[in-house]
Amino acid sequence: MDNGGYDWKRLSAIEMTTAMNELLQDHIAQHVSLDSAELQLVEAALEQRTLKKNDYLLSEGQVCNYEYFVIKGGLRQYEVDPNGREIIIHFGFENWWITDKQSLYSQRPSIYYIEALEETDVLRISREDLAGLSVKIPRLERYFHNVLQQSSVIWQTKILYLQKPAEQRYRMFREMYGSIEQRISQQHVAAYLGITRETLSRIKSQLLKRQ
Amino acid sequence: MDNGGYDWKRLSAIEMTTAMNELLQDHIAQHVSLDSAELQLVEAALEQRTLKKNDYLLSEGQVCNYEYFVIKGGLRQYEVDPNGREIIIHFGFENWWITDKQSLYSQRPSIYYIEALEETDVLRISREDLAGLSVKIPRLERYFHNVLQQSSVIWQTKILYLQKPAEQRYRMFREMYGSIEQRISQQHVAAYLGITRETLSRIKSQLLKRQ
DNA sequence: CGCCGAGTTGAACTGAATCAAGAAACGTGG
């Protein structure tokens, strides 16, 4: 029940050297190298917020104007379909960017919610600032392109396994998200896999019996 | 039964001003404006080929080294699963880029086939040339970023509707691909939607009866 | 202690797959 915004803080306004920004800087450095003047430009565009469990970063009907970077914690992006069922299309954990690209690029109201699964620290950067930075720092565009490429591969993989039986979907999920599986409740895993929690429960118990 | 390559022609080696290249130039111009020297650099990196129906642009096991741009015609990208069933994850028609990003970025063998649905003219550009051009023409990176953003939105939409019942999937398909539906055989539509051709046939006849 | 959300398990139900057989549509060669 929080539409976000009022408790965002400009990163550059926080007194101490922020450990948060360093995490993003490390992530950028894995793709392109920026000098300190450039990093400062990036930092000036960032805002930070800590979400409590079940806080929303985005709600249905809002226009999404930001890209979000997860410093610590976890998020889920989901749609509520006409029958009230939640369809999770994406998770966001440490070092992942998350946003509703559909709304961001089209500037139309989102159909998604983005909600914290646990206490979560995020950075955000606005569409406008990102466009401005891309002009000033062309290499930054390469960074965001690489990030987008990575998520594209994940999307593509997901499209493939959504067309396979429930057990195989769960196996692929474990391969891709195994390390964070225990941080996601089973009903959220099920909603991500497009199956009911009952089915997932049965699959898990079968797998245990067989090994 | 063709692994591609031997009949690709460097675009710059073709005598006349190529109508093909113009189509790509138009597409680029919709996103960024390049001067004629830059366009010439792009052209120099392009190769062209005409595929006959059922020719392959990529086969399972090959490493994908190119991005392909469809000038005319249509392609399907699909996986053959262990039971021999084909899962189509993407179509490519006029003015679309298509490739196996997974293989391209990881340089590992592809699990996909990319096959012509009809006689199809394509351009290709190699990974290396693309990287080179991105350095020489930073704005080109924006173009490819925009293209990737567009396809990300399509994939995200597809992930959403793969979790809904067959009839809704077909409706969304008509919304997105309505204009080219008649160029795709019903079994390929079904393989794209993750349903059998029998089910699709029944859905279509039901929809007709109801309207 | 009792409540509440999360997970489990069982039984009945259902949407879609499978299997099977025809009916169209399509291309090719005479």
Place this chain on the structure above:
DNA sequence: CCACGTTTCTTGATTCAGTTCAACTCGGCG
């Protein structure tokens, strides 16, 4: 232009994976 085989599409009967509904267990947390 028709006859042919081949492929694509349709329709029906049966089966099955996964949903739904319902009851019950478990583990926190106020």
